[in-house]
Amino acid sequence: MASMPADRSPDSTLALLREGYRFIGDRCDRYGTDIFQTRLLLEPTICLRGRPAAAIFYDPERFVRAGAAPKRMQRTLTGVGGVQGLDGAAHHDRKAMFMSIMTPSAVRQLGQLFDDEWRARVPAWERAGRVVLHDEVAPLLTRAVCAWAGVPLADTEVARRTAVMRSMIEGPTALGPRHWRGRVGRRRSERWLGEVVERARVGVLPAPPGSALGAIAEHRDGRGQLLPRRIAAVELLNVLRPTVAVDRFVVFAALALHDHPQWRDQVRGDDDATECFVQEVRRYYPFFPVAAARVRRSFDWQGHHFPQGRRVLLDLYGTNHHEALWPEPERFRPERFAGWRGDPYALVPQGGGEHLTGHRCAGEWITIELLKRAVTNLTTTMRYEVPPQDLAIDLRRMPALPPSGLVIADVRRTA
Template identity: 55%
Template structure:
């Protein structure tokens, strides 16, 4: 049995904060190994990357999600009691609520609502000197997803709700004010959704039966019990928050359109190019750096021993940039997806494995649909200018974004 290469530092938490998305890959390269052991927040942690690593990481016999996420991430991004921390049959049943929302017709309805919001937003933006695309896209997605999910959203509340949902994502990897904004955003959002669920349960608010709000309000477990109201709010938030987060991918997509203008031509001429472009945006740009779990029991994998209960990080960003899996991984090349054989373990921007059984993102399909639609809108339904601005991406900030949030000006909707 080989020894897992050990990081030399006593604790690498600070190195993780400064190296960000590259932390795991830097060490894999340094130790010439796809796996190494380190200490993060003073806890022994095994980190690995690549297809084989993803395959074992999504083996539900070997890994558990209980107590896998740090408290500060639960207090901001994830919440407590939601689907992300469940295992086995309890996880499968809760996950089914999310997946039942993902029928083709229902996903098409969200995409259509989003398109309508794009149209309304572009009309408004004509009057503005400049618009930060990130913020604009967050707002329109918040309006679309609330309408889709059966969550009433008064016009006067749109900005505050959008900011709270966005803060939970932006602050998930932060410290200081960024972290506290995220905690406050979560507290306010959970209270808001709990009050809506209470109204649904007391029949003072009627929502469509196929909506997320209805599903979480009325889901009963095998014993016939409703979900705890707070837990239902956490999981309803697990639909709203990440849908607003698609604005980050839209921002990256707009950046890619700007940096690689030849792609605009291809998008106009070839209907299927949007699919390739969307996949490459999700592969190339940084979003979730890694996923975390704990070993359920001790086991051996390849030449290594994993003790029971140890924390393990799978490098999502590093796997999507793994030179063993992707040729020229640091080049933006949508064409690479033309010949790509579907693989649930080598391309994992939203987690890997099976959507129903594993913790792979429940919203991956709607993310792809909304991104494709938004790309089409940006290329074919509106014109805009891109003024000089700081578009650099700092990979030590998690989650990362172009510094300016992508400012656009002279927005002009096209009549089509």
């Protein structure tokens, strides 16, 4: 059995928080491998990156998710009892519920709602002189996804609910008050959505057919049981929260248009080019650093032993920037996706493998649709300036974003 390179430090949790997205990649480069062992949160952990690694990581015969996610992540970002921590038949059943919502027409409908919100907001941006795109896009997504999901939302609630969902996204890696805001935000949101589910179940709030609320409130598990109210709330939040988080990708897309202005013309009126651009945004910019799992039963792979129960991290960012998969990985080149046939283990910003049978993100098609709408709006329905500001992305900060949130100025409608 080959010996696995190992970090010397007794625990590397602080190094991971300090080094951020490059924590695994830098060590792999240093050791000249795509696998090494370290200790995180005082537990031995195997870190992997690259395509072959992604292919085993997303093999449900080899890995399980139960007990893989750290508590601080569950208490802020994902919740307890949701689809992310399920395995086997329970996971298939719950995941089928999510995927039933993601029909092509439903995805388009959400795109249209976002588009309508965007266009309705442009006059306010014209009047404002300058706005922070990150702050502006999130409420549009909150409104669109709540309307789409069948969750009532008064105008007066939009800002608060948006802020709370953001706090959950920043919670897992934050320390002190920012982390606690994430926990409180999750508790409040689960209470709110638990009530919404209850009202749908008793018929006070009829859920539109095919809506996320309808699918989740009425879902019955393998034993014919409705989901407990809190779990239903966790799952409804699993639709709302990540949709609002698409705001970060929208900021990255706007940044890419700013840094590579030749793409403004290329994407205009060209759906294929827009898709290539959006895929490159998802590959290039940092979002989720890693995915976590545990070894189901001991096995050997590429001469290395994986003992049962061992925690394993797959470097999503590092796989998206792996030289063997992506020539010149540190260059933003949307043309690399022209004619791309897809590869479930190469482009993994939202996880890899299969949507239905594995833990790949349920909202990938939604993300692509919303990003395409945003790129089209940024290039065809308005023009704007990007004043001097700090747009540097610090890969040590998770989740990453340009510090300015991307300020745009002198917005004018063009369509």
